[in-house]
Amino acid sequence: MERIALLLDQLGRSTLAISEEAGRIILFFLSILAWMLRPPFKAKNIFKQMEFVGVKSIFVVVLTGSFTGMVMALQSYHGFKLFSAESMVGTTVALGMTRELGPVLTALMVTARAGSAMAAELGTMRVTEQIDALYAMAANPIKHLIVPRVIAGVIMLPFLTVVSDFVGIVGSYVVGVGLLNINSGVFVRNIIKHVDTDDIFNGLVKAAFFGLIVALVGCYKGFNTRGGAEGVGKATTEAVVLSSISILVSDYFLTAIMF
Amino acid sequence: MIKLIDIHKAFGPHKVLKGVHLDIEAGKTTAIMGKSGEGKSVLLKHVIGLIKPDAGQVIIDDVDITKVNEKGLNEIRKKFGMLFQDAALFDSMTVGENVAFPLREHKKLREKEIREIVAERLRAVGLSGIEDKMSSELSGGMRKRVGLARAIAMNPQIVLFDEPTTGLDPIMTEAINQLIIDTQNNFHLTCVVISHDLGSIFKISHKIAMLYEGEIIEYGTPDEIKASQNPVLVQFLSGSIEGPIKIV
Numbered sequence: 001m002e003r004i005a006l007l008l009d010q011l012g013r014s015t016l017a018i019s020e021e022a023g024r025i026i027l028f029f030l031s032i033l034a035w036m037l038r039p040p041f042k043a044k045n046i047f048k049q050m051e052f053v054g055v056k057s058i059f060v061v062v063l064t065g066s067f068t069g070m071v072m073a074l075q076s077y078h079g080f081k082l083f084s085a086e087s088m089v090g091t092t093v094a095l096g097m098t099r100e101l102g103p104v105l106t107a108l109m110v111t112a113r114a115g116s117a118m119a120a121e122l123g124t125m126r127v128t129e130q131i132d133a134l135y136a137m138a139a140n141p142i143k144h145l146i147v148p149r150v151i152a153g154v155i156m157l158p159f160l161t162v163v164s165d166f167v168g169i170v171g172s173y174v175v176g177v178g179l180l181n182i183n184s185g186v187f188v189r190n191i192i193k194h195v196d197t198d199d200i201f202n203g204l205v206k207a208a209f210f211g212l213i214v215a216l217v218g219c220y221k222g223f224n225t226r227g228g229a230e231g232v233g234k235a236t237t238e239a240v241v242l243s244s245i246s247i248l249v250s251d252y253f254l255t256a257i258m259f
Numbered sequence: 260m261i262k263l264i265d266i267h268k269a270f271g272p273h274k275v276l277k278g279v280h281l282d283i284e285a286g287k288t289t290a291i292m293g294k295s296g297e298g299k300s301v302l303l304k305h306v307i308g309l310i311k312p313d314a315g316q317v318i319i320d321d322v323d324i325t326k327v328n329e330k331g332l333n334e335i336r337k338k339f340g341m342l343f344q345d346a347a348l349f350d351s352m353t354v355g356e357n358v359a360f361p362l363r364e365h366k367k368l369r370e371k372e373i374r375e376i377v378a379e380r381l382r383a384v385g386l387s388g389i390e391d392k393m394s395s396e397l398s399g400g401m402r403k404r405v406g407l408a409r410a411i412a413m414n415p416q417i418v419l420f421d422e423p424t425t426g427l428d429p430i431m432t433e434a435i436n437q438l439i440i441d442t443q444n445n446f447h448l449t450c451v452v453i454s455h456d457l458g459s460i461f462k463i464s465h466k467i468a469m470l471y472e473g474e475i476i477e478y479g480t481p482d483e484i485k486a487s488q489n490p491v492l493v494q495f496l497s498g499s500i501e502g503p504i505k506i507v
Contacts, residue, residue: 124350133347134308138333154378 006207026246028220032150045148053149053215054112054156060109061160062167063125068101069093077182085162086180090187091194093172094165098195098203099259101164102165107157107210111243115218118149118206119239122222123232148176148213159212160206202258209254210247217243260287260449261417265306266315268298275301276312277473288450290460294471296493299453300344300421304468306451307339307419308332319417337365341412341419347404348394348409354381355390358409365413380408382441383445384438396440400431404484407438411446418442420452423460434458439463441480457496469495471504 001022073094077085080086122145125131169191171225225231261283268276275298281453283289293299304310305317308324314317316323319335327335348357357477358377362368368376381387384404388398397405403423410418423439424432436459443450443463454460460467460481469477471491477484484492 024283058331128345129343130349132304132309133341133343133349135309136339136341136343137364138336139360235353 002016004204010176024224025159025216025220025226028223029216031142032146032216032219036147036151037138039142042148048149049148049152050156052117053110053152053211054159057156057160058163059114060113061094061106061164064105064109064169065097065164065167066100067166069097069171072101072168073172073180073189077176077180083172086176086182087105087186089176089180089182090169090172092158092192092194094169094175094195097165097168100170100203100255102161103203103207104247105208106161106164107214107247108120108244110153110157110160110211111214111218111247113239115214115243116236116240118215118218119222119225120144120232120249122219123225123235125227126223127224127232141223146219149219150212153211153215154208155211157207157214161204167198173212188228205258206251206254209250213245213246213250217246234249261451262316262374263302263305263307263316264313266302266317267313268301268305268310268312274473276305279315279470279473281449281468281475281478283489285449285451286447287465288452288463289466289468290438290452290454290458290464291468291470291475292453292455292457292495294484295455297470298473299455299470303421303451307336307341311495313420317476318399320441335482337377338411339418339419340408340413340415342403342421342423344425345421346394346406348397348402350394350406352389353406354393357394357402357405358390360409361413376412377408379469380412383411384408385434386462400427400434401498403427404438405436407442411442411448413473414446415448417449417451420450420454422454422456423452424454424456428495432456471495 073089076089076092077086080088080092122131125179126144131141131145134144173187177184177187219241221235221242225235227234262282263279263281266276266279267274269443275362279302281291291299291302298468301310305312307318311325315325316374317325319338322331322335324332338389347376348354352360355374355377358380362373366373371455377390378387381389384407386401386404386408387407394402407418407423420430420439424435427435439450439452440463442448450463452460452463464481467479468475468479469484469489469492477487477489477492479487487493493502494504500506
């Protein structure tokens with residue numbers, strides 16, 4: 001009986017802690033929105049973050065997207081061959097990339113790269129009093145540090161997803177047509193026939209939402225770091241884990257709504 | 260000019276400030292000393308509104324900053340400059356960008372004017388020509404001096420110093436002490452210095468306050484402090500491990 005009581009107590013505490021954290025993140029997001037709309041607008045900071053989040057993630061996104069497309073082509077080929085439907089490999093990869101794998105895998109890669117960097121950089125600024133220095137100089141850290149990162153996340157994830165989708169489809173073409181001898185014309189025609197603009201557009205809407213998650217969680221964890229170097233490490237790890245889980249969970253709900 | 264009235268602050272169960280009363284004179288340097296972990300930095304952060312007290316008032320030029328909104332607090336903060344313990348320079352910016360930051364944030368100046376002010380402030384702290392260096396390339400003493408240049412960039416009325424000489428060698432300590440004295444004289448500043456470096460405190464201060472167990476137990480000129488018979492003060496100034504101050 002005591003064990004059950006302890007278990008329930010732990011469950012209750014965990015639920016309260018999660019609810020409190022969720023509430024704090026929502027309040028943090030609302031303050032970001034408020035500062036986003038207040039001039040002056042620091043375009044230089046925004047472009048700097050867009051370069052960091054977007055341009056510098058291209059290599060890892062290309063790598064991830066292309067190999068995902070290639071593996072999908074390989075794996076789906078064997079299943080489709082049982083029904084003599086090899087020509088559908090391209091369509092399957094294209095639909096899979098544009099609707100799901102492009103946005104999700106891109107977001108997960110950017111979380112690992114840029115989301116963790118945001119948490120680490122802001123966490124270090126917090127523990128070395130650089131954020132306090134901003135307040136002391138009557139400058140708002142949300143305006144200077146957080147808003148540019150969130151804008152960069154929301155804008156650049158869709159662009160990176162387009163790159164991922166494209167290289168994924170190209171990768172599947174190389175494997176499907178080059179290695180597995182699927183007819184090139186049939187491969188491409190089926191993609192054009194079965195992939196709608198809605199598939200691409202909804203995938204990009206997901207990507208923008210995931211971009212918001214990556215930046216918001218990374219910035220929140222970094223901004224609220226406590227406890228020196230250990231705290232920075234903890235914040236970085238928590239940012240990646242929370243961001244990744246949030247992307248996967250929200251992907252389900254977005255898919256259910258949009259598709 | 261600056262009044263701290265009955266300031267109380269606790270972090271969880273740990274009570275740091277238990278009713279601090281302090282009047283800081285305008286145009287003078289006031290040092291707040293005490294042993295490590297006593298709450299000196301916490302008290303200093305109350306003065307500029309980085310920490311809000313659980314009870315009590317912080318009055319800056321007749322305005323209680325514990326009751327103003329963020330906009331009002333930012334207007335008050337423009338009267339301040341602050342040198343943090345490790346200077347808190349922005350890692351992603353050069354020395355010149357760091358010193359220029361408050362000017363770009365609050366003044367509508369042309370780039371040429373900003374560059375001139377930055378050069379002048381760096382000259383005042385003995386660091387001419389290093390505008391293009393990154394803060395990570397600087398030694399501890401250089402970081403403190405750049406931090407001071409940034410703190411005085413906007414011609415503040417009040418400058419706060421959080422442990423300005425901690426971690427510095429004796430020669431650099433003396434250089435920073437002299438810099439604080441010269442800056443206070445040249446710019447007619449009100450300075451509040453937090454330190455446990457007795458040599459520096461007695462050299463630079465017009466008034467000294469002793470923080471002990473969350474309260475100011477003594478406040479006076481350096482000579483009055485040296486002459487005090489308060490056993491806590493006597494033990495602290497002598498550096499003895501025997502006395503009312505217990506080593507935790």
